[in-house]
Amino acid sequence: MQVKFFGSQPYDQRSFEAHREDFSSELDISFEFLNAELDKHTVALAEGADAICVFVNAQLDREVLERLVELGVRAVLLRCAGFNNLDLEAADELGLFVARVPAYSPEAVAEHTLALTMTLNRHTHRAFNRVREGNFALDGLLGMTLHGKTVGIVGTGRIGLATAAIFHGLGCRVLGFDPVPAAAFEQYGTAVELDTLLAESDIVSLHCPLFQSTHHLINADSLQKMKSGAMLINTSRGGLIDTPAVIEALKSHQLGALAIDVYEQEAPLFFADRSADFIDDDLFVRLMTFPNVLITGHQGFFTREALSEIADTTLKNLADFAAGRDCPHRLSSIN
Template sequence: MQIAVFSARPYDRRFLDEANQRGAAEQDFAFVYFDASLDLHTATLAQDCDAVCVFVNDRLDAPVLQALHAQGVHAVLLRCAGFNNVDLAAATSLGLFVARVPAYSPEAVAEHALALVMTLNRQTHRAYNRVREGNFMLDGLLGHTLHGRTVGIVGTGKIGVATARIFKGLGCTVLGHDPYPSASFAGLGENVALAKLLSRADIVSLHCPLTADTHHLINDASLAQMKAGAMLVNTSRGGLVDTHAVIRALKSRRLGHLAIDVYEQESALFFQDLSGEIIDDEAFQRLMTFPNVLVTGHQGFFTVEALQEISAITLGNLADFAAGRACANRVEAG
């Protein structure tokens, strides 16, 4: 069985090949790697392949899925948890097998959220640059002691719970909001309504999926409900945040700090080296002018352990498809 892997970076090749070698005695999978992301123009690269393996910013709308199906592709393997980039109705109507990696090393993303908070709070990124230039002044680097602060976790799934556990360990008061409260969150914090969380939290950290209900969950109205000077952290999905509303809140000084590992229009930017290019995204460029904004390029998942788990689960999903057996990680419309 031949699988076309799109948006393939060197680390994808390494960990998928290692996982494939471990299961080589039981399966016969051949990966064909492409640096290009999947869209209607690159779908032809999957010619003669039985499946495609894709990432968060690959495009799998109805026209792309139809093109893949016409070429003989029968399965879509997502090496990520989110599947908002897949037209599931079209996939189901075409009889395509779609499976994801629902959870992988939730601690990896939770720890990255902590890293963003600590960096912005204590200004360690600015201190690093100062010291390298021989400047040992502390002015402008004043932070807050996190012990005793209130942290709001929006989305108390596995990653949200892992994040809550970290902040509780630091001595923070933890609030959580989720329409489907997690039993695992009990004992870590208090479940409250979103408005109450926003009004009380010094730090708001987003850990929820992107759906029609959560699209632009953070907007002008919700930002107005937030505690003045609070920090917003998003390591989940870019579309949860209305970027223009956040810019307005930063300009008005209502929002104290912003840390994002995801961005609504990231597909045109992230996972590429654009250091020699002019970035046309004016909203992103405006964000980068604020000294109280920290952006990383969707690296929350990027640990050895998480990549090993992602690859192993992806290979497991592929093995289920090849064997024609039920797959616990399959996603379908409705």
């Protein structure tokens, strides 16, 4: 069975090759790792594959899925949790097996959320550069003590719970909002309505999936409901934030600071070295001009443990497909 990996990086190859031996008794597989991201222009590269493996920014609309089937592909393996770029109904109609990795080291993303919060709050990134230049002045580096502050967690799934546990441990008052409240959240904080969370939180951290109902959850209206000068952190999905509205809130000082590890139009930018080129995205470039904005390139998941879990679960999904077994991580529009 041949598996072609789209949008792959050297660390993907190392991780999957390291786990290949664990499945040698179940799977006779060959891997091909492609740097190209999957879309209608690159789908022809899937020819000869029995299965393809893709990450968060792959385009899996009906047109691409139909072409995959024409090329002989029978399984689509998502090495991520999100599937907002996937047309599930089309996949079902075409008889494609589709499976994802529903959770991989939620603590990794939660810890990156803390890292972004601490860096942005205490200006450690700016202080590092100052000291290297011999500048030991403290003006402009003033932060706030997190102990006793209110942190709002939007989405109390596994990552949200892990984030809530961290901030609770720091002595913060933790509020949480989720349409389906998690009972486990009660040990860390108080479940409230979204408007209450926005109004009372000094820090708002997003940890929810991207659906039609959550697209631009943070918009001009919700930003006005936030406590003036609050900090917004997004390590979830870029589409949760209306970027032009956030820029206006930063300009008016309604939003005090922003840290993002994801961006709505990240696909043409992230996961590649573009330092020798210009960034042809005016909104992204505008964001980078703010001294109170911190951006990382979708690295929240990027730990050894998470990569290992992704490879292991993806290959388990492939083994279930090859054996015709029920797969607990299979996606279907009729589930």
